Amino acid sequence: MKSFLDIKGVHHAYKTRNGPLPVLEGLDLEVPKGEFCAVVGPSGCGKSTLTRLVSGLMRPDRGAVVLDGQEVSSPRKTVGMAFQNPVMLEWRSIIENVILPLEIVAPRMPRAEREARAEELLSMVGLKGFENKRPSELSGGMRQRASLCRAIVHRPDVLIMDEPFGALDNFTREDLWQTMRDLRAAEPFTCVLITHDLRESVFLGDQVVVLTGRPAKTQYVLDVDLPADRTIDVLYEPKAVEMLHLLRDQIRIAQGRDGEMH
Numbered sequence: 001m002k003s004f005l006d007i008k009g010v011h012h013a014y015k016t017r018n019g020p021l022p023v024l025e026g027l028d029l030e031v032p033k034g035e036f037c038a039v040v041g042p043s044g045c046g047k048s049t050l051t052r053l054v055s056g057l058m059r060p061d062r063g064a065v066v067l068d069g070q071e072v073s074s075p076r077k078t079v080g081m082a083f084q085n086p087v088m089l090e091w092r093s094i095i096e097n098v099i100l101p102l103e104i105v106a107p108r109m110p111r112a113e114r115e116a117r118a119e120e121l122l123s124m125v126g127l128k129g130f131e132n133k134r135p136s137e138l139s140g141g142m143r144q145r146a147s148l149c150r151a152i153v154h155r156p157d158v159l160i161m162d163e164p165f166g167a168l169d170n171f172t173r174e175d176l177w178q179t180m181r182d183l184r185a186a187e188p189f190t191c192v193l194i195t196h197d198l199r200e201s202v203f204l205g206d207q208v209v210v211l212t213g214r215p216a217k218t219q220y221v222l223d224v225d226l227p228a229d230r231t232i233d234v235l236y237e238p239k240a241v242e243m244l245h246l247l248r249d250q251i252r253i254a255q256g257r258d259g260e261m262h
């Protein structure tokens with residue numbers, strides 16, 4: 001299938017006081033439209049750097065990030081972002097936080113229309129009735145749900161998430177995976193998810209890309225052929241368990257510790 005997000009031979013080094021620090025070295029990644037790509041790799045290998053390149057906050061030294069046939073060369077409004085600790089404006093209600101991207105991307109959209117769009121999403125993620133609360137009145141899981149709504153409210157070309165569920169307890173995290181699955185069934189956006197959680201990568205991903213240690217390049221790509229309407233139970237089935245073992249082995253190789261005992 002034709003890819004929508006195409007990352008081709010990307011090299012990137014940070015300038016530091018001790019000279020250049022190569023972080024990405026020949027990274028390739030292809031995500032077809034509407035597909036969900038989960039990216040895993042050793043800590044510090046360059047995953048967050050990759051998100052900055054895809055969102056256009058930085059340009060690669062070499063290679064290209066192409067989105068819908070266009071090279072990404074400056075920050076894009078049509079990207080949605082979600083992070084581990086959602087930054088919410090405390091003086092705004094939840095619904096006012098969710099409509100923020102619309103104020104920037106579609107300033108002429110009537111207020112009622114913006115609110116209807118935000119209400120629709122908030123209700124989809126189980127936050128009906130919380131629209132007028134302040135962020136501090138919500139639990140961490142609820143805030144993350146609201147931040148997912150904010151990330152997709154303007155129907156971005158691509159949603160980039162950098163460990164969005166990392167700070168949540170296990171059960172809340174699994175609930176949010178299912179919320180994510182339901183959102184995608186309703187609005188099939190293209191997605192890049194950075195995660196440390198292999199179960200999360202298999203549950204959510206259409207493909208899982210394993211990066212090498214720093215400087216990172218693509219080490220392995222796993223196609224996850226599990227049903228789209230999967231439930232958490234699928235993770236206990238032999239097919240998923242086999243994938244998890246395989247990914248675990250790949251992470252060990254990426255960490256340069258294959259052969260070592262753990």
Ligand SMILES: Nc1ncnc2c1ncn2[C@@H]1O[C@H](COP(=O)(O)OP(=O)(O)OP(=O)(O)O)[C@@H](O)[C@H]1O
Binds near residue numbers: 044045046
């Ligand atoms: N602005 C910067 N200037 C210099 N070095 C940086 C900068 N940002 C990141 N680095 C370095 O680049 C490397 C990759 O960082 P990055 O944050 O992309 O890794 P990561 O894979 O997201 O790590 P983690 O899994 O811990 O989140 C690290 O060694 C980091 O110290």
Ligand SMILES: [Mg+2]
Binds near residue numbers: 047048049162
């Ligand atoms: Mg990171």
